[in-house]
Amino acid sequence: MQLPKSSKQFFSEAGAISRFTAWFFHEAFRPRYEWKEFGRQCYEIGYKSLPLIALTGFIMGLVLTMQLRPSMLEYGVEAKLPDIVSLSVVREIGPVITALIFAGKVGSGIGAELGSMKVTEQIDAMEVSGTNPYKYLVVTRVAATTLMLPVLVVLSDAISLYGGYLGVNIKAVTSWDLYMTQVYNTLQFSDVLPAIIKTFLFGFAVGMVGCYKGYHSKKGTEGVGRSANSAVVLSSVIIFIIDLIVVQVTDIFGFN
Amino acid sequence: MEQQLTYPNENVISIRGLKKYFGENKVLDGFDLDLGKKENLVVLGRSGSGKSVLIKCIIGLLAPDSGQIEVFGKDILSLDHQALDEMRIRIGFLFQSNALYDSMTVRENLEFPMRRHSIDLNEEDARQRIEEVLDNVGLSHTIDMMPSELSGGMMKRIALARTMILKPDIILYDEPTAGLDPVTGKEIITLIMDIRQKYNTAAIIISHDMKCVKATADKIILLQNGKNYKEGNYASFIGSDDPYVQQFFE
Numbered sequence: 001m002q003l004p005k006s007s008k009q010f011f012s013e014a015g016a017i018s019r020f021t022a023w024f025f026h027e028a029f030r031p032r033y034e035w036k037e038f039g040r041q042c043y044e045i046g047y048k049s050l051p052l053i054a055l056t057g058f059i060m061g062l063v064l065t066m067q068l069r070p071s072m073l074e075y076g077v078e079a080k081l082p083d084i085v086s087l088s089v090v091r092e093i094g095p096v097i098t099a100l101i102f103a104g105k106v107g108s109g110i111g112a113e114l115g116s117m118k119v120t121e122q123i124d125a126m127e128v129s130g131t132n133p134y135k136y137l138v139v140t141r142v143a144a145t146t147l148m149l150p151v152l153v154v155l156s157d158a159i160s161l162y163g164g165y166l167g168v169n170i171k172a173v174t175s176w177d178l179y180m181t182q183v184y185n186t187l188q189f190s191d192v193l194p195a196i197i198k199t200f201l202f203g204f205a206v207g208m209v210g211c212y213k214g215y216h217s218k219k220g221t222e223g224v225g226r227s228a229n230s231a232v233v234l235s236s237v238i239i240f241i242i243d244l245i246v247v248q249v250t251d252i253f254g255f256n
Numbered sequence: 257m258e259q260q261l262t263y264p265n266e267n268v269i270s271i272r273g274l275k276k277y278f279g280e281n282k283v284l285d286g287f288d289l290d291l292g293k294k295e296n297l298v299v300l301g302r303s304g305s306g307k308s309v310l311i312k313c314i315i316g317l318l319a320p321d322s323g324q325i326e327v328f329g330k331d332i333l334s335l336d337h338q339a340l341d342e343m344r345i346r347i348g349f350l351f352q353s354n355a356l357y358d359s360m361t362v363r364e365n366l367e368f369p370m371r372r373h374s375i376d377l378n379e380e381d382a383r384q385r386i387e388e389v390l391d392n393v394g395l396s397h398t399i400d401m402m403p404s405e406l407s408g409g410m411m412k413r414i415a416l417a418r419t420m421i422l423k424p425d426i427i428l429y430d431e432p433t434a435g436l437d438p439v440t441g442k443e444i445i446t447l448i449m450d451i452r453q454k455y456n457t458a459a460i461i462i463s464h465d466m467k468c469v470k471a472t473a474d475k476i477i478l479l480q481n482g483k484n485y486k487e488g489n490y491a492s493f494i495g496s497d498d499p500y501v502q503q504f505f506e
Contacts, residue, residue: 125355130341130373
């Protein structure tokens, strides 16, 4: 039996991404270590994403609270609004929405940058200059996305909870202390830990897919555009798949 | 310190039976080449005939399917990564697209190969060398500019300066005058000749530009179907009555 062409392409692409990922672990833990470039990438990827992540986090918390209020009122559990907002934000919405926005901003940027470097022979020039381009370009970016996304998610969650506080106060009056006490009483270690762990996986996926797409960009401006676009699409899909797997695994270990 | 050439004969590069296939496409199919010390060799051929593939095999960016490439008497294909990097210090490569790093200034572009190859130079010597190569290409004032602020001709000259920063013994030029106006093209040709004069470099030049071929070539090899079709000096090509050869010189 012969596989259809699209299936062959799928498995071929999956194999190529797997090899590319395996190469990361081969290169990441051997000298020479590119600390300076890694620091620069953390700044570019983490610090420069902060305003966007903060804004979306704030709106996310505010809108979620405003949307939930009518239903909560209907069931007479309006007082539980901080509990439900904090659980939703910290466990699911915060990590996933932040990761998707991160994929849109950072994943596409990495795909376009490396794609452009590939078609203008900058990657070849690096190799000729005694540099391992995979280590210099890919390892540093993937390490930076893996470490920066959890930080951004924590910040986004905090800002989102503040947005939720303002949302609660639009049609009622709740003190900051009371709101935060309810949030702290609701959130357990088992809510926070799996959520943080999955953000490392999201960050790794965004960086790896962006680098893979850029590194294998086809010639010409169309190829660069396609790399950037497919980096976002594929990493978004992978974020949902990782989320699904992590939920199943944490369920098995009794974290849900 | 001046680098000493240590190889058994006068050829700095010797290639025998080089084959490189991309699927069914036999790009190089038993190609031979000898490049002498201080010699300029032009490789001619139609687009897609494997000229760029040839020089990428020499510098180790592409692995040939079979054949032998000796540079300074050492088989490039048997070198480990570190030895290949050391060899690359002695081979400059001018990319067709210039390949300047967009995110770095001209100074950082020129520093990059020195820093990465761990060349033993103090800050002052490194600064002097950058100023020297920039002065050679007449672009000292661009040192703090970004590549995006430079014209096509300026980018080519900066790329040439970067190629020269490690003072290589061999330079591989991939279509050095492609996409440039005739005046700028002539300036690049003059620079190529000046570099040979000043640094005693040998060079392989990939070019379609007949002005460049005429001005720079000590020897020409015409490639067809991945093999050597004709070899000789400029006069022998001009005087050839072979219709395929004549197409290039019309």
